[in-house]
Amino acid sequence: MSYKSVLIIGAGLAGIHAAKKLAELGINYQIIEKGKKVGGRMATVSSSQGVADYGAQFFTARSEKMKKLVKQWVREEKARSWTRGFHQRNHAGEITLVRDGYPRFVASNGMYALTKWLSVDLNISTGQEVTSARYENGFWFVEILNKETSERMFVKADGLITTVPIPQAIAFIKNEQLESDVYFELQQLKYEPCLAVTITLNRSSKIPKKGGIQSEGDIAFIADNKQKGISKKPMVTIHASGSWSEEHIHKCNEWIVEELVQQVKPLLGNIAIIDAKVKKWKYAKPITLHPDRILATLQPAPIVFAGDCFKEGKVEGAILSGLEAGEWMGERIRKQG
Numbered sequence: 001m002s003y004k005s006v007l008i009i010g011a012g013l014a015g016i017h018a019a020k021k022l023a024e025l026g027i028n029y030q031i032i033e034k035g036k037k038v039g040g041r042m043a044t045v046s047s048s049q050g051v052a053d054y055g056a057q058f059f060t061a062r063s064e065k066m067k068k069l070v071k072q073w074v075r076e077e078k079a080r081s082w083t084r085g086f087h088q089r090n091h092a093g094e095i096t097l098v099r100d101g102y103p104r105f106v107a108s109n110g111m112y113a114l115t116k117w118l119s120v121d122l123n124i125s126t127g128q129e130v131t132s133a134r135y136e137n138g139f140w141f142v143e144i145l146n147k148e149t150s151e152r153m154f155v156k157a158d159g160l161i162t163t164v165p166i167p168q169a170i171a172f173i174k175n176e177q178l179e180s181d182v183y184f185e186l187q188q189l190k191y192e193p194c195l196a197v198t199i200t201l202n203r204s205s206k207i208p209k210k211g212g213i214q215s216e217g218d219i220a221f222i223a224d225n226k227q228k229g230i231s232k233k234p235m236v237t238i239h240a241s242g243s244w245s246e247e248h249i250h251k252c253n254e255w256i257v258e259e260l261v262q263q264v265k266p267l268l269g270n271i272a273i274i275d276a277k278v279k280k281w282k283y284a285k286p287i288t289l290h291p292d293r294i295l296a297t298l299q300p301a302p303i304v305f306a307g308d309c310f311k312e313g314k315v316e317g318a319i320l321s322g323l324e325a326g327e328w329m330g331e332r333i334r335k336q337g
């Protein structure tokens with residue numbers, strides 16, 4: 001059994017930023033990530049046929065902390081401003097450009113590339129799934145499943161930061177270990193799914209300039225990854241709305257592609273689809289946001305719940321929540337030591 005001061009569960013933006021903060025404070029930590037790669041919902045498909053973001057499409061920088069981070073990313077050419085307002089499509093299919101003047105940023109080479117760059121030098125084990133976390137004699141004992149070998153191991157830690165969607169976290173931390181009011185608060189945090197389709201086209205789409213449309217109805221967002229500047233070849237991402245996704249999440253991929261493509265046909269023009277991929281995000285976006293940046297408790301031992309269902313939500317909220325989680329835990333561990 002290995003030992004770490006702090007174990008972070010999940011290598012999405014919240015986990016990555018919690019780790020950065022702990023590293024800055026000189027605290028020994030390890031991130032455990034169940035996926036083969038880092039990034040979580042900052043996901044990009046990349047092949048000879050093109051590049052497309054199929055999770056988060058853009059991010060904002062409203063807070064001073066985020067503005068500072070994004071400024072650095074832009075300087076390093078890892079991110080850039082995409083647009084200052086999207087086209088809006090109403091129920092009747094009419095499209096208008098709404099410029100609110102607020103910058104939306106994209107990762108220069110796709111969202112995954114940004115998270116990969118951000119996580120260089122961090123201690124991350126990928127392909128490892130946390131299956132249970134229990135408290136005993138002053139420590140957290142975390143059971144981890146190696147997804148490739150199916151071997152199980154335990155890590156002992158003083159503190160735990162979990163950044164996975166809350167329903168997944170309360171599945172591996174048993175309720176009797178948490179104070180009842182903490183458990184109650186966690187149970188209120190619900191998410192909606194999103195069915196995401198990425199299609200490779202034989203020629204450019206007819207999506208208006210800048211390439212992003214927020215939509216009413218069954219579709220939530222449509223992005224032209226070529227216009228976004230991340231793909232040399234025409235690739236379009238279609239995100240279904242939460243309610244449509246909920247209703248159709250169990251349908252087969254072929255049906256989902258056909259239905260969603262049909263709904264955006266006028267925006268694609270006279271094209272042929274070379275390839276189509278479907279991602280079913282079960283926990284895509286929080287429906288309810290917790291009012292604080294993190295939910296932290298010392299009972300039974302230091303544990304922080306962080307991620308995008310806290311305060312601002314989305315990419316910016318996940319980063320701010322992760323930083324605060326690292327700071328809170330860092331202080332407690334230093335006091336203990």
Ligand SMILES: Cc1cc2nc3c(=O)[nH]c(=O)nc-3n(C[C@H](O)[C@H](O)[C@H](O)COP(=O)(O)OP(=O)(O)OC[C@H]3O[C@@H](n4cnc5c(N)ncnc54)[C@H](O)[C@@H]3O)c2cc1C
Nearest residue numbers: 010012013014034040041055056057058130307308314315
């Ligand atoms: C389709 C879609 C579109 C979106 N569009 C936007 C957008 O345009 N703008 C915006 O700001 N936000 C958008 N978002 C939201 C944004 O992607 C998230 O808010 C943000 O990426 C969340 O980061 P996180 O670190 O909190 O969680 P995640 O990125 O989900 O990271 C959690 C990590 O935990 C891992 N994990 C889960 N369970 C375990 C376990 N048991 N053991 C180990 N690891 C585990 C997961 O694999 C994952 O890597 C979108 C999300 C989706 C799905």
